[in-house]
Amino acid sequence: MPAYATNMRLKFPILALTLEIITIILYAVFTVYSDGKSHDEGDKKHNETHPDTEPLKLYPMFQDVHVMIFIGFGFLMTFLKRYGFSSVGVNLLLAAFGLQWGLLMQGIWHLEDGKIKIGIEKMINADFSTATVLISFGAVLGKTSPVQLLIMTILEITIFCVNEHLAVEVLGASDVGASMTIHAFGAYFGLAVARVLYRPGLRNGHENDGSVYHSDMFAMIGTVFLWMFWPSFNSAIADPGLPQLTAVINTYLSLAACVLSAYAISSLVEHKGKLDMVHIQNATLAGGVAVGTCADMAIGPFGAMLIGFVAGIVSTLGFKYLSPILAANLGIQDTCGVHNLHGMPGILGGLAGIVAVALGRKEGDAAMQAAALASSLGFALVGGSITGLIMKLPFWGQPPDQNCFDDSIYWEVPAEEEENEESGAHADHSKNKAEV
Amino acid sequence: MPAYATNMRLKFPILALTLEIITIILYAVFTVYSDGKSHDEGDKKHNETHPDTEPLKLYPMFQDVHVMIFIGFGFLMTFLKRYGFSSVGVNLLLAAFGLQWGLLMQGIWHLEDGKIKIGIEKMINADFSTATVLISFGAVLGKTSPVQLLIMTILEITIFCVNEHLAVEVLGASDVGASMTIHAFGAYFGLAVARVLYRPGLRNGHENDGSVYHSDMFAMIGTVFLWMFWPSFNSAIADPGLPQLTAVINTYLSLAACVLSAYAISSLVEHKGKLDMVHIQNATLAGGVAVGTCADMAIGPFGAMLIGFVAGIVSTLGFKYLSPILAANLGIQDTCGVHNLHGMPGILGGLAGIVAVALGRKEGDAAMQAAALASSLGFALVGGSITGLIMKLPFWGQPPDQNCFDDSIYWEVPAEEEENEESGAHADHSKNKAEV
């Protein structure tokens, strides 16, 4: 079956090594360490309060974001019963490459003497740029090869950096927690890719497209770390001092309110009033997404809670009612339901930002906010469609339908314990680290 | 069986949504962001060293506490073989509501111009207030419905805030790490509830009231995060500078010494000298509880270690010998053994505080320390008993005995992998996120 040449022995190593070598060369040419003096982050206001002696002031927030990217996104996707290695492992691969690429792509807009000066804020933004890819990864989880996903990483981060520059620098829109430029962008980009890669053979579901008890527990590690550190995500690049504090408080309260509405609606929409892990793992986070754009605005604690409350409802209802319709009628097979966690809450966040700016909760131009939202959606849908077409080329090692949602096509997977015991023998494919 | 109407489809959503809406209204009326200027935390001393420009100085400590509340407590309780969704999921629910409620209840004692000014220290204290509920949750784990637990959350946090105000503000007792006001209070409150909810049908144990290998591993995630970040818990609201450093050092050393004694006694009391995961998961943390009251006092590094060493012994012996007696003779079925982790070590901490103040290790009045301990125990036992009676009303959806310790009564639980494979079919209740 030549269309499914899933053996990656040559194509994956060649691609990965080539990309990394090119990246190292680009770093040799374009990057230096921050000297702590110049316009380190392209923003004079910051430098007045981040003096030379405190280049690590934002480091704890960076580490919170880092945990969200690598533990949060990685484990959130481990809910699938046989796809945990790929979820956390490919998440690590994509994010590790993505942050290198993102730092370059974001930095080319702010060269100083022809160089990108690397500091903590640039590292935070580099981590941010990978979040778009990890969101899109959720939409196509289980149905793509590592080679396809590396290609998506390069293209999506490049397009993200163009849109972000347009939205924030050119249009001057406010989007401190990136509801529009990361969440809505990443979700609709991924949905566009998923649409292009539509698999009719999965119309009726797939045996492995579901969880088992312990895989749902692993996913909760991701959920809870994302939930806890989201205030850092939304405030990391806010203006220091009270605006940053406001972003922390708004996100903390929005997420807390969101939990209550997500649990309530999850119970309400099930026949027997039971809670559904899919909703708990995802919709409880929608408050973090939706308050992103407004996080540093004076919307009041109750305003943040209202946004989170609505986001929890919208997200849970989306999982229950909208995702099946998208899959059945539009051919959008969204494995993790990123439309419900990042898509709709991201748009909600963008709209809230327009209203908040119009109401004067932060200086700005409501029309530019709207333009930034439109730009993010437009770049996502067009960019995702083109990227999907490239990913659809038949030589990137995508899995055949029957091997979707299954680690064993790209990973050495240990034999099950039961088999070992029954056979009484030393299974060939058990991993004896030192001996074999 | 009308007494066990466990279908939560109406009662849980109505309660959760109503509580959240009321809370949002109260926040609209009573809360504003901290302006960084006024008596933000009701303590002039703090404001001198937390100037306007550093409103986020305590944010890393807040995040450590946040991890303890949501990952630490949540995963510590996942040791039960079929109750992981509830442990980490209901923990999230209770803590998310509890922090909103706690911030209000604590704030009403410190209104400024009729408002609660929200800042990081208030968020830390809000997180703290939820710890009492999560401790009590451990005592009744597996035997209560989410509706019952939400009711417990409101009542316990309200009573906690009254007692804390009395102990710390009125009596002027020192309890920086809250051995008395959180740990002893939460434990005895929960034990009182458990006593009122006594289930004779569980006298001889329950098939699901135990762990499996991987559930014990998940629980260790909770244990280790609690263990690591406990120095932040005990020092977060200490006076800045050297007192805060002292609290960190004392807790770090107390916990380290506690590990050695807990392991030693665990091995000593087992026939074959084997270690017991129940002890390791819990008693290793007793040093953090017991050093709480004294954490910021000049008890010396070795004093902290002695407290931890004794706490590890007391806690392990409690699990081995005392819990069975409480269950058999007093009708106190303490699922997680909170009496051993929070109850006795909390009292030990209170007593150590009395001695330390009497010895002049910190300015204060030993009698007031004793009064604070007595107050905490009194409020806990009386408050817990009344709360237990309310929770015992027969319409809150509590599970029948045979469904205790089982997620599937309140959660959609995925089919086991084995079943899926054997049937070869697509199990009805498998979760196909996008398709179904």
Next chain:
Amino acid sequence: MPAYATNMRLKFPILALTLEIITIILYAVFTVYSDGKSHDEGDKKHNETHPDTEPLKLYPMFQDVHVMIFIGFGFLMTFLKRYGFSSVGVNLLLAAFGLQWGLLMQGIWHLEDGKIKIGIEKMINADFSTATVLISFGAVLGKTSPVQLLIMTILEITIFCVNEHLAVEVLGASDVGASMTIHAFGAYFGLAVARVLYRPGLRNGHENDGSVYHSDMFAMIGTVFLWMFWPSFNSAIADPGLPQLTAVINTYLSLAACVLSAYAISSLVEHKGKLDMVHIQNATLAGGVAVGTCADMAIGPFGAMLIGFVAGIVSTLGFKYLSPILAANLGIQDTCGVHNLHGMPGILGGLAGIVAVALGRKEGDAAMQAAALASSLGFALVGGSITGLIMKLPFWGQPPDQNCFDDSIYWEVPAEEEENEESGAHADHSKNKAEV
């Protein structure tokens, strides 16, 4: 079989309690809290920028290191199918004792008025000293008793402190991220111990010396936390300001580049191009080890990436080709492959440090760098061999070959869920926490 008296009921508690009591006495004699004024960390430069009012400046970095030690190392070793309790549990035991012992052994070189003044930097260094033991633990994982391992802890940390003092203070070598003094030292110490404890009976592997699906998932928790927080490990004790920032950036980029090369080579060396979890769990971290010595040097972002890139290749190839040779021909059974993660990358880091100093990337003497590397290897091999001989004495409770890699020899292990269900009865050894 008297040589395998694995019942630890007396020997383990007596050893653990004795060690802890002696330690508490030594702390009573030798330690006080830092007063924030004197040469707290034996380094005047630091004190100028760590004034009295900020004794907790390094606390967030300390907590990152703390997470690496207790979650990172602990869970990384849980990959074995039946050895998770020991991996994370004995890791906690050894690290909790080791940090107490390490703080004393490191402090005796810097007494002030006959006292060790405990502050955050001393706590970071104490945590560091335990890393050597946890690395060596990986080499002998599954084949040693807790008693043997406590003995190793005392001896290895003592020897480590002598070598570190020699390398850093006497020779004046630069080793900020401790490629030489921790990673290479810990690895070769462990390998020497493993050689002395060689078990011919395990030549053909062991049924339990392998992973199952979920144990590999638990191990990824360790991997990812180590990966994320390694920048803190390599920068925690760097000079404040720009050197510390440099150490963060170099480590961040080295690790990112290392991921790409480790994944690529893992796929390349497998027949079908599949990724191997052993490589992903370990070799992705080699970049953190290898950049350690140079982390605070001006090697340039691309220099750090080159080091990480090479480390990922070397480490993966080591797992694939070298470990089997060491086991088969040299009798070195290295359970976790620490030679590939810490040994070779540690030497690589030492060599990179020699070159970087020779090229003037940091002030220093390349010959002294080389002497520090040689010293670390020499102390490790000699110290490890002697320690191994002591550990080989036949009364420390080491497990017989057939019980290696099995928790149940030292731990109460819960019955499997399946058995409980089939028997329909209440299994004797199930853990009913409150009732039994």
